[in-house]
Amino acid sequence: MSKLTIVMYHYVRDLKHSQYPEIKGLSVDLFKEQLQYFLRYYKIIKMEELIEAVKLNKELPDNSLLLTFDDGYKDHFEFVFPILDELGIQGSFFPPAKAIQEHHVLDVNKIHFILASVKEKKQIIFDIYSMLDKFRKEYSLENNEYYFRKLAKENRFDTKEVIFIKRILQRELPEKLRNIIINSLFNKYVSKDEGSFSRELYMNIDQLKCMKRKGMYIGSHGYDHYWLNTLSKEKQKREIELSLDFLKKLGCDINDWVMCYPYGAYNESLLFLLKENGCKLALTTQVGIADLNKDHPLILPRLDTNDLPKDRFAKPNIWTLKVINF
Ligand SMILES: [Zn+2]
Known part of the structure; x- marks a missing residue:
């Protein structure tokens, strides 16, 4: 067969x-x-x-x-x-490999735990928007609605709000800015000690x-x-x-x-x-x-x-x- x-x-x-x-x-x-x-x-x-x-x-x-x-x-x-x-x-x-050897937490996992820690997903979007506002000039960003319209498309597992958060933080923004935003949300909602979190997770x-x-x-x-x-x-x-x-x-x-x-x-x-x-x-x-x-x-x-x-x-x-x- x-x-x-x-x-x-x-x-x-x-x-x-x-x-x-x-x-x-x-x-x-x-x-x-x-x-x-x-x-x-x-x-x-x-x-x-x-x-x-x-x-x-x-x-x-x-x-x-x-x-x-x-x-x-x-x-x-x-x-x-x-x-x-x-x-x-x-x-x-x-x-x-890297996450395990260097005790990082993958961005994709940080995003999962941010989402799991905040019941009201609009709160996360609000935080993302205010950081986009802060960095708009420096990174020549589009306006917030542009990103939402482009990325917020629900799929068979997630709502459009969740997809928006995942896509903008996984891929859409420049890597450096993505890291700044993800780390700030991870620190605020999940953990201030990434090394220990990594050892528990992987x-x-x-x-x-x-x-x-x-x-x-x-x-x-x-x-x-x-x-x-x-x-x-x-x-x-x-x-x-x-x-x-x-x-x-x-x-x-x-x-x-x-x-x-x-x-x-x-x-x-x-x-x-x-x-x-x-x-x-x-x-x-x-x-x-x-x-x-x-x-x-x-x-x-x-x-x-x-x-x-x-x-x-x-x-x-x-x-x-x-x-x-x-
Ligand atoms: Zn994977």
């Missing part, structure tokens, strides 16, 4: 009892339920099997499914890993090594968690080198490795560099079932955990019906 369901996870935690119950994540109970659903309908495969299938042009088992976990959260070590280990299932983990190197030893797969999620399609070829090269240094430190095979694009973003020059550097597979955030006969191995689509049932007794849903052979 050439079809493969790749499922993507981010936060998996005991949300109800956590400090940030509003964080958009999956509760541990529902994660367990979803695994039981998968075990009923799918065959959960290992990344090494997929790499081999691609390299040798081999068939995959019927109803293959691969579990992937982005961003190296400590959640994955604390909650996910013991559950997978007990069931004898492999997960593939994609930690952001796995450390020993935890990653431990998971690897116990059969989990670790791949690259870039170094600085950039939108890689926005970087020059030289900077893309540097990102790959640094992220491979990190994988080497963990004892990973850097001749056959897997990339998971931050934000799902890639372009032609990146694909070329990945190939040149021994990357065998790469995962996007395009929504869909992967098909090894049709898809480029460096542009594989995934499903989000929310696309599939989180109930062990659920009937096969539309994505499951697309692939399963009874």
Whole structure:
């Protein structure tokens, strides 16, 4: 069979009892339920099997499914890993190297925790607007309404206010100004101690090594968690080198490795560099079932955990019906 369901996870935690119950994540109970659903309908495969299938042009088992976990959260070590280990299932983990090595918090995560800490999202927009006003001249910015009209487009998971906050802080503004605004909001609403927050949020190197030893797969999620399609070829090269240094430190095979694009973003020059550097597979955030006969191995689509049932007794849903052979 050439079809493969790749499922993507981010936060998996005991949300109800956590400090940030509003964080958009999956509760541990529902994660367990979803695994039981998968075990009923799918065959959960290992990344090494997929790499081999691609390299040798081999068939995959019927109803293959691969579990992937982005961003190296400590959640994955604390909650996910013991559950997978007990069931004898492999997960593939994609930690952001710089955040883990240098105890930063990724901008994207700062934004999540800012959003989870402020109930009234208009308050955050108000803060952003007043900072834009302050820096308008220095950075030749457009007026506030221009940005809102351009960016505030709701999607299947978020309201337009939330999308506006994410987009303007993730990408739209110049990097330096983005950092100023994000850090000011993070200090005001979340924490004044980024180093400790980072150590609480992400796995450390020993935890990653431990998971690897116990059969989990670790791949690259870039170094600085950039939108890689926005970087020059030289900077893309540097990102790959640094992220491979990190994988080497963990004892990973850097001749056959897997990339998971931050934000799902890639372009032609990146694909070329990945190939040149021994990357065998790469995962996007395009929504869909992967098909090894049709898809480029460096542009594989995934499903989000929310696309599939989180109930062990659920009937096969539309994505499951697309692939399963009874
Ligand atoms: Zn990521």
